[in-house]
Amino acid sequence: MEPEKIRVRFAPSPTGYVHVGNARTALFNWLFARHHQGTFVLRIEDTDMERSEQRYETQLLEDLKWFGLDWDEGPDCGGPFGPYRQSQRQDVYRKHSLELIERGDAYFCFCSPEQLEEERRQALEAGRQPQYSGRCRKIPKEDAAGRVAAGEPAAIRLKITDWDFAWKDLVHGETRFSGGVIGDPILVRSGGAPAYNFAVVVDDHLMNITHVIRGDDHISNTPRQLALYRAFGWEPPKFAHLSTILGADRARLSKRHGATSLESFRGMGILPEALRNYLTLLGWSPADGKTEILSTEELVAQFSLDHIIKSSAVFDPEKLNWLNRHYLKQLPMAKVAEMAVPYLADAGLISEPVPAPVMEWLELVVDAAINKIDYLSQLPDAVRLIFEYDVQKAAELLGAVDSPDYATSGQILKRVVSRILEEQDLSYPRFREILKEVQKETGKKGRELFHPVRVALTAADSGPELEKLVPIFEKGARLQLRPPIKSVADRLREFSNTAHLYSCG
Secondary structure, three states: OOOOEEEEEOOOOOOOOHHHHHHHHHHHHHHHHHHHOOOOEEEEOOOOOOOOOHHHHHHHHHHHOOOOOOOOOEOOOEEEOOOOOOHOOHHHHHHHHHHHHHHHHHEEOOOHHHHHHHHHHHHOOOOOOOOOOOOHHOOOOHHHHHHHHOOOOEEEOOOOOOEEEEEEOOEEEEEEEEEOOOOOOOEOOOOOOEEEHHHHHHHHOOOOOEEEEEEHHHHHHHHHHHHHHHHHOOOEEEEEEOOOEEOOOOOOHHHHHHOOEEHHHHHHHHHHHHOOOOOOHEEEEEOOOOOOOOOOOHHHHHOHHHOOOOOOOOOOHHHHHHEEEEEHHHHOHHHHHHHHHHHHHHHOOOOOOOOHHHHHHHHHHHHHHHHHHHHHHHHHHHHHHHOOOOOOHHHHHHHOOOHHHOOOOOHHHHHHHHOOOOOOOOOOOHHHHHHHHHHHOOOOHHHHEEEEEHHHHOOOOOOOHHHHHHHHHHHHHHOOOOOOOOHHHHHHHHHHHHHOOOOOO
């Protein structure tokens, strides 16, 4: 007997951006399929016509591709079980709902919203779990069909007998619900739209889905779906329900906790490989229980539903930042510079397209700041001092720190400036020699020597090492960018012409 061919699906609704919980669900399905050389299906559940939008579907596909996931069947690539949008499968749902009515496992329901709300109110007042009373069950099938043929609006409901529903969840183990608590669920609404639980069962069966891996907020849907599998006489798939992702306050992760969607992480400049690594660790652990940095190939090789953790996972932005820093540093600087261009252009620091000589220079810029950032959208602020020079701020900063401890800062700068202005082609080794000469003359070293020079050059108290900044300033000045990059000499000349207005010397 041949082993079962694994088929899993990710079935989002195009009603908003892909958030962390859905992204992790997609990732776990993808890892499971790839580990078993199975099939990963992307299905769009767009039966909510009021909220579903094409722009969200387009964004969804783009974000999943950016995230590094690919699918074997889906709305954009087709497959043997299409169409893969529920809005294009209405005839399929109608056929199967009428089949259940014909067999006596479902019935037309003519109850108005007002009647249903009154039943709900009475149940709550009596302290009972609200559920449909089943009043339309008693209508003879022929009478109900005649009323529908005459144009009377009707929903279709599944008949639930007093069954118990049990399944062995691949994460939570043996799980059981009583059929008495779910009532007769709607399969098709009076307007013709299929209910979620009905469409999902029909699609999963017809698409040969073997494993349903989804969030644990769907556990309560499983009995209704098992009832449908039983009514149709179909073998249900295996279920695995993933734990909820929480924020630091132990509440369900939401927008108030910060970035929570693939679109927002993509905009921040989080690397997809870092996000894949991090989200896999939210609710799953590797075989050794301790490794935290795993390549995608290692994740695929090790992934197993046996290692999914039942308890809720807490989303830690700092842990994601730590992983992202790691992955950023592993990339060639040329690649990071290429990825940084849109962020620098959006900040108005460079213009696109970027010529090859400027791209080579940007590698130096990125390398100077790579240890100062967690993700790429932080880069413009980290390197702004390279592109812009605020001489008044530089003078004010030196004036603000001028004290008995900094009494000689003006004298240090005068000596440094006079020597640098004599240089025709300044290199960092020569820059360093000049500082050593000033050190011997003044007896100052360390911060007392370097800090005034840093502030005068960058108008900032901190930033990349001068060893990296000096070559960046010099090479940048020769590129004739617009606006131009000021050389070391130009910065110090401008500073010396302005600083006499302040108490820095």
